[in-house]
Amino acid sequence: MPALTTSLHGLGGLKPLPALMSVLVGLAAFAVVLWQTANHISTMAHEGAHALVGSTMGRKVRSVRLERNGDGSTLLDPATGPGFVVAGIVGYLGPSGFGLLGAKLISLGYAGAALWLAVILLAVLLPLIRNWFGVIPVVVTGGSIFLVLAHATAGFVTVVACGLTWFLLLSGVGDVLVHNTRAQDAQTLRNLTYIPKALWVGLWLMGTILALIIGGALLL
Numbered sequence: 693m694p695a696l697t698t699s700l701h702g703l704g705g706l707k708p709l710p711a712l713m714s715v716l717v718g719l720a721a722f723a724v725v726l727w728q729t730a731n732h733i734s735t736m737a738h739e740g741a742h743a744l745v746g747s748t749m750g751r752k753v754r755s756v757r758l759e760r761n762g763d764g765s766t767l768l769d770p771a772t773g774p775g776f777v778v779a780g781i782v783g784y785l786g787p788s789g790f791g792l793l794g795a796k797l798i799s800l801g802y803a804g805a806a807l808w809l810a811v812i813l814l815a816v817l818l819p820l821i822r823n824w825f826g827v828i829p830v831v832v833t834g835g836s837i838f839l840v841l842a843h844a845t846a847g848f849v850t851v852v853a854c855g856l857t858w859f860l861l862l863s864g865v866g867d868v869l870v871h872n873t874r875a876q877d878a879q880t881l882r883n884l885t886y887i888p889k890a891l892w893v894g895l896w897l898m899g900t901i902l903a904l905i906i907g908g909a910l911l912l
Contacts, residue, residue: 708798708799708801708803708850708911709798709850709851709854709911711912713851714854714911714912717851717854717855717858718854718858718862718908718911730859730863731762731863732758732762732829732833733829733833733856733859733860733863734787734859734860734863734864734866734867735758735762735763735764735829736758736764736814736817736829736830736833737786737787737790737860737863738764738783738784738786738787738867739756739757739758739764739765739766739783739786739817740756740786740790740813740817741782741783741785741786741787741789741790742756742766742768742779742780742782742783742786743756743766743768743817743820744813744816745778745779745782746766746768746775746776746779749774749775749776749778749779750775751768751769751770751775751776751779752768752769753766753767753768753820754767754768754769755767755820755821755822756817756820756821756822756826757821757822757823757826758821758823758825758826758829758830759823759825759826760825764826765876766783772884776884777881777884777885780877780880780881780884781877781881781892781895783877784864784867784868784871784875784877784896784900785864785896785899785900785903786864787860787861787863787864787867787900788860788861788864788865788899788900788903788904788907789864789903790810790813790860791857791858791859791860791861791864791903791904791907792861792903792906792907792910793806793809794806794809794810794853794856794857794860794907795857795861795906795907795908795910795911796907796910797809797853798850798853798854798857798910798911799910799911803849803850803853803854804841804846804849804853806853806856806857807837807840807841807849807852807853807856808841810833810834810837810856811834811837811838811841814830814833814834814837815834817830818830818831818834837852837856840852854911857907857911858908858911861900861903861904861907861908862904864900864903864904865897865900865901865904867900868893868896868897868900869897872893873889873890873893875889875892875893877892878892878893
């Protein structure tokens with residue numbers, strides 16, 4: 693398939709967007725954050741962070757679910773010990789963490805690599821999904837990114853990578869503010885550690901805001 697092969701963008705050689713263009717893409721991403729259905733993207737990053745760190749900490753990922761209303765859940769086994777606590781902490785930091793990584797790659801001229809990484813992570817997440825609806829956003833998002841990589845111009849690849857990165861950085865902060873102490877992760881961590889939910893929310897808020905500041909500076 694030479695046409696497809698020659699049109700796929702490599703992992704490097706793509707220049708970051710000019711500052712003004714990056715700001716405009718950031719504003720567009722902020723508008724998307726306000727669009728309720730876009731919650732599925734940040735939920736995939738949230739649950740993906742639980743699963744990735746949980747498996748790294750020696751936990752078996754039993755299932756990941758993505759619900760129609762934008763909620764999600766990840767079942768790890770065993771659900772005890774320091775490793776489970778660490779996996780519980782990273783959920784609300786997940787979108788910001790992935791966004792910060794994307795911002796760094798884009799700033800180095802590797803916008804294509806940022807999107808390829810997203811495709812790979814979604815491909816790893818897909819076999820862990822245990823409800824039919826959850827398959828849809830993973831396949832649609834991963835497939836859409838792949839089509840951009842396969843057929844779009846280098847400039848458009850950079851725009852998409854920048855927009856997705858801004859979205860993750862902004863939604864990371866937004867998710868913490870919206871769910872606040874009502875977050876199930878905060879309750880779970882409170883039960884395991886006896887540390888008040890408000891302190892966990894404060895930790896998440898500081899982490900996501902710091903990631904937004906650093907990531908925004910890299911993109912600009």
